Amino acid sequence: xxxxxxxxxxxxxxxxxxxxxxxxxxxxxxxxxxxxxxxxxxxxxxxxxxxxxxxx
Numbered sequence: 001x002x003x004x005x006x007x008x009x010x011x012x013x014x015x016x017x018x019x020x021x022x023x024x025x026x027x028x029x030x031x032x033x034x035x036x037x038x039x040x041x042x043x044x045x046x047x048x049x050x051x052x053x054x055x056x
Contacts, residue, residue, distance in 0.1 A: 001054065012054050013051070
């Protein structure tokens with residue numbers, strides 16, 4: 001990103017998508033009472049938000 005690559009935004013979008021998919025999967029397990037999966041989902045969503053913010 002610091003070099004102004006034309007692929008930077010694309011990579012950030014891919015990272016955000018992967019993090020959101022992980023969060024969605026973790027949510028499925030969190031619904032069964034697995035607290036560590038709820039924490040993972042929260043962390044993944046924060047990561048996705050950071051990736052999207054870097055795109056702007």
